[in-house]
Each structure stands twice: as C-alpha cells, then as structure tokens.
Amino acid sequence: MSDPVTRPPVWLTLPDGQEVRARLHARRWTPAGWRYRVGMPVWSVTADQHVEPVEYTxxxxxxxxxxxxPVEGQDYSAVPVEARAPSHPYLAPPPPGTDLRWAWTIExxxxxxxxxxYGCGRAPADGPELSLDDAVTAYARPSARACGECAAAEVLDRL
Incomplete structure (x- = not known):
C-alpha cells in the first residue's frame, strides 16, 4: 500500500481526538503555512460488494x-517537499509578534x-544562531544535512 522508505509513519490526530498511525507522503508550503499529505489505511467496499483495504490521503x-x-526513531529526510505555491501580492501579514528573522541554527x-x-521545533534550544552565510558554509561540509521539518532543506539545497 505504501513504501516505508519514502512514506515513513507519523501519528495523526483525527478531528475527534483519536490518534492513529498514518504515512507521510509529502510536505508542501502554502501561504497559510506547512501542509502534510498523510495516508491512512481504511476499508472500502467495491462495486461487487467485496471489502478491500485502500489508503485515503x-x-x-x-x-x-x-x-x-513524528514517530520517534523515524527518518523523514526522504519525504518529498513539493514546490512552494506561487507567491501572491495580497497575502495577509503575519500575526503580531511573529519573528521574521531569517536565521539558522545548528544541531x-x-x-x-x-x-x-531559526525557530524550528526540532532545533536545540541552546543552538548558536547562524547567519545565512554561516549556514551555507556549515551545510557545505560532508557530514552536514538540513532538517526536513523546517525550511532548511528547501532553502539550503537551492543555495
């Protein structure tokens, strides 16, 4: 049904509060923030009234x-990050108090x-703040990688 290499498991909270395991198919940036495409196995009835498993995304x-x-111990670095939606000149301003610095940190x-x-939930709280130049220099090292949960992978891969 899904490929565990590119679709690792995640915990999905349903509208009624239940938590179920799902698979992460892709990530996408939208003007409203990050969206995750998740797939969940469910049962479906065929035209001839047989029941079969399907994945609802x-x-x-x-x-x-x-x-x-995320599920502890899983690697999400291979999950595709889809292209950002085209920017629109009339996007709403960010909420008051939003930190708009373009800074980086290293773990x-x-x-x-x-x-x-900067501000990624997976970043260490005591990590040093880096400028873009410092981040690009650190990312060029063979042992460095970019976080797949924030914009680091998308931005640093392009630079």
Whole structure:
C-alpha cells in the first residue's frame, strides 16, 4: 500500500481526538503555512460488494504537532517537499509578534550536524544562531544535512 522508505509513519490526530498511525507522503508550503499529505489505511467496499483495504490521503495543516507528529526513531529526510505555491501580492501579514528573522541554527550530532531554520521545533534550544552565510558554509561540509521539518532543506539545497 505504501513504501516505508519514502512514506515513513507519523501519528495523526483525527478531528475527534483519536490518534492513529498514518504515512507521510509529502510536505508542501502554502501561504497559510506547512501542509502534510498523510495516508491512512481504511476499508472500502467495491462495486461487487467485496471489502478491500485502500489508503485515503489528505492534506493536513502542520498545526505545531497538533495534527501530525513524528514517530520517534523515524527518518523523514526522504519525504518529498513539493514546490512552494506561487507567491501572491495580497497575502495577509503575519500575526503580531511573529519573528521574521531569517536565521539558522545548528544541531551537533554523532554523525555531523543538522541545520535548522531559526525557530524550528526540532532545533536545540541552546543552538548558536547562524547567519545565512554561516549556514551555507556549515551545510557545505560532508557530514552536514538540513532538517526536513523546517525550511532548511528547501532553502539550503537551492543555495
């Protein structure tokens, strides 16, 4: 039904509060924020009244782990990040108090380093703040990778 290499499991919170395992198919940036396309196995009745398993997919807002949460120990780096939606000149301004700095931070790991966009929920709270130049330099190191949960992968891969 799904490929565990490119569609790792996530926890999906349903509207009634139930938590179920689903598969993460893709991520997409929209003017309203990040969306995750998740697939969930369900039963479906065929035209000849047989029951068969199918996967229902839907785009879910990121919601700060309110709707979709990672499963501990899973690697999400291979999940595709779809192209950003075209920008629109009439987008609503960000909410008051939103930090608009374009800064980066680095997380030291056993295998090297992971670069995060400033404010990423996966970034270490005590990580140093890097400028874009510092982040690009750190990302050029062979042992470095970009976080797949924030804009780091999308931006640093392009640079």
């Amino acid at each position: 839907v785009w879910v807002p990121a919601g700060g782990d309110e709707y979709v949460r 030291r790991t056993r295998g090297g380093a992971v670069l995060h966009e």
